[in-house]
Amino acid sequence: MSDSIVYNIPITMIEAYRGRTLVVRSHDPSMIVQRLAGHDLEMVEYLQVPVTGGDIDSLLHWEHAVPVDLVIHNPEADLPLLYRYSAMQAARPVRVSVPVAPGFSKVVKLALSLDFAVKLEFSQPGPALTEELLRVADLYLHQSTVSQPVEFIHSMFLAFYKGDPVALWIVQEEDPARMRYITARGIETISRRFAGVELNEALPSFIENYIEGLIKEEGGECNDCEFFDSCLGYFKWPRKEYLCEGVKALFQRLKEAAEELKADLSSFHSPKGENRS
Numbered sequence: 001m002s003d004s005i006v007y008n009i010p011i012t013m014i015e016a017y018r019g020r021t022l023v024v025r026s027h028d029p030s031m032i033v034q035r036l037a038g039h040d041l042e043m044v045e046y047l048q049v050p051v052t053g054g055d056i057d058s059l060l061h062w063e064h065a066v067p068v069d070l071v072i073h074n075p076e077a078d079l080p081l082l083y084r085y086s087a088m089q090a091a092r093p094v095r096v097s098v099p100v101a102p103g104f105s106k107v108v109k110l111a112l113s114l115d116f117a118v119k120l121e122f123s124q125p126g127p128a129l130t131e132e133l134l135r136v137a138d139l140y141l142h143q144s145t146v147s148q149p150v151e152f153i154h155s156m157f158l159a160f161y162k163g164d165p166v167a168l169w170i171v172q173e174e175d176p177a178r179m180r181y182i183t184a185r186g187i188e189t190i191s192r193r194f195a196g197v198e199l200n201e202a203l204p205s206f207i208e209n210y211i212e213g214l215i216k217e218e219g220g221e222c223n224d225c226e227f228f229d230s231c232l233g234y235f236k237w238p239r240k241e242y243l244c245e246g247v248k249a250l251f252q253r254l255k256e257a258a259e260e261l262k263a264d265l266s267s268f269h270s271p272k273g274e275n276r277s
């Protein structure tokens with residue numbers, strides 16, 4: 001095991017992973033506070049708790065500024081629970097991880113209004129959800145009051161702006177060369193959505209082998225996709241037959257917005273008279 005890997009573990013395994021860089025999770029926020037007493041918090045990248053977590057008082061008043069990732073399971077039902085955490089942002093960075101499922105855009109709006117960062121968690125969104133994604137992208141790109149990132153929209157937009165691809169597997173914290181998810185049974189896998197999935201290849205080479213399979217696939221959609229350099233087939237898992245029309249529309253929207261911004265900035269910085277007819 002490489003020491004540079006970050007392990008996402010249940011708090012009950014804290015002793016076994018002492019000395020590693022960690023994300024620590026629990027359904028019970030007060031248990032995290034208790035069990036981390038005496039541990040080197042420098043090694044904890046962030047805590048992960050469900051937004052439905054029971055007793056949050058001890059976490060709200062915890063003196064250590066370790067970032068917190070609030071996990072949403074059901075966007076429509078969990079939405080109002082976000083308000084319980086509104087005071088937390090003053091003490092530590094807060095991010096909301098929300099699945100792209102019906103109602104997720106309301107969670108994004110509320111999270112941003114509470115000044116929380118957002119991470120969108122994907123499977124393979126259908127047409128209605130990709131429409132909702134486009135609306136969220138527009139909100140992120142054009143709403144001047146938004147001051148926190150919405151991932152992966154933020155990183156993809158920057159990648160297009162800089163002309164420097166960014167690997168979506170890394171942005172989504174699903175690159176096993178950097179991060180591992182340890183299930184409640186102690187099984188090492190890629191991320192929460194891979195829990196219970198039997199992977200036939202070794203974890204470190206999973207993405208490489210997966211990508212190779214996609215590229216070799218005759219007539220495969222990834223073969224001539226202009227977004228492959230960043231996406232790396234991310235949306236072809238778990239079903240390779242998933243059609244990416246909606247996702248590609250989202251990438252296109254981000255690319256166009258980045259190009260518009262570049263054009264605006266270059267015209268702004270041009271000497272007087274240049275770029276003007």
Ligand code: SF4
Binds near residue numbers: 226231247
């Ligand atoms: S958007 Fe779809 S087709 Fe394009 S690289 Fe990603 S998974 Fe492949």
